[in-house]
Amino acid sequence: MVPVTADNHRGNGRVRGGSSLQALLSLSRVIDALNTRIGRWLSWLILVAVVVSSANATVRKVFDVSSNAYLELQWVLFGIVFLLCAPWTLLDNEHIRIDIINHMLPLKVRSWIDMIGHVFFLLPFTLILLWDSIPFFLTSFEQNEQSLSAGGLPQWPTKSLIMIGAALLFIQGISEIIKRAAIMRGLMPDPNERAISAQEAAELEAARLATQIAGDKP
Numbered sequence: 001m002v003p004v005t006a007d008n009h010r011g012n013g014r015v016r017g018g019s020s021l022q023a024l025l026s027l028s029r030v031i032d033a034l035n036t037r038i039g040r041w042l043s044w045l046i047l048v049a050v051v052v053s054s055a056n057a058t059v060r061k062v063f064d065v066s067s068n069a070y071l072e073l074q075w076v077l078f079g080i081v082f083l084l085c086a087p088w089t090l091l092d093n094e095h096i097r098i099d100i101i102n103h104m105l106p107l108k109v110r111s112w113i114d115m116i117g118h119v120f121f122l123l124p125f126t127l128i129l130l131w132d133s134i135p136f137f138l139t140s141f142e143q144n145e146q147s148l149s150a151g152g153l154p155q156w157p158t159k160s161l162i163m164i165g166a167a168l169l170f171i172q173g174i175s176e177i178i179k180r181a182a183i184m185r186g187l188m189p190d191p192n193e194r195a196i197s198a199q200e201a202a203e204l205e206a207a208r209l210a211t212q213i214a215g216d217k218p
Contacts, residue, residue: 043085
């Protein structure tokens with residue numbers, strides 16, 4: 001019989017906690033795969049928006065004919081990309097941050113900043129956005145709201161984008177919190193560490209090139 005000690009209790013707690021976190025990481029991978037697929041597919045709508053804009057401008061200049069539907073379609077396509085690809089941007093860590101200050105901080109501090117930001121700012125923001133956007137969409141849908149411009153598009157599908165985008169961003173925030181907790185527990189590598197290594201390699205290469213250029217000068 002193995003005696004029960006405080007260390008055993010702590011070890012069992014780490015095992016249980018680690019297994020629970022591994023199960024949550026499986027959920028995180030599903031969320032990441034969903035938002036990655038959505039982001040990659042919908043990012044092509046930028047090209048569609050360019051084509052629609054070019055066609056609309058060409059028809060207007062050549063035939064002196066224009067359409068409010070085509071004009072509003074450009075806005076809708078941009079809104080789809082902006083709102084529904086935001087979770088993919090967060091997943092790839094491409095959102096705007098103060099990198100000059102962030103890269104100067106230790107990895108542990110950066111992990112805590114990310115965790116606090118996701119828990120106390122990102123998730124509450126998306127929940128408030130969901131709370132307001134759902135009735136906003138439902139009212140428009142019940143009224144079958146149409147554009148105020150002649151020949152424009154229905155408005156309720158566009159207003160649904162805010163609700164859908166907030167929901168996708170919320171679940172991506174959950175995924176990021178799970179991954180950050182796993183990183184802090186040492187269950188997965190920190191992507192910030194790879195970013196620092198890449199930055200250091202770039203700085204060394206830049207210094208080498210500068211030295212080489214200076215040496216080539218007569």
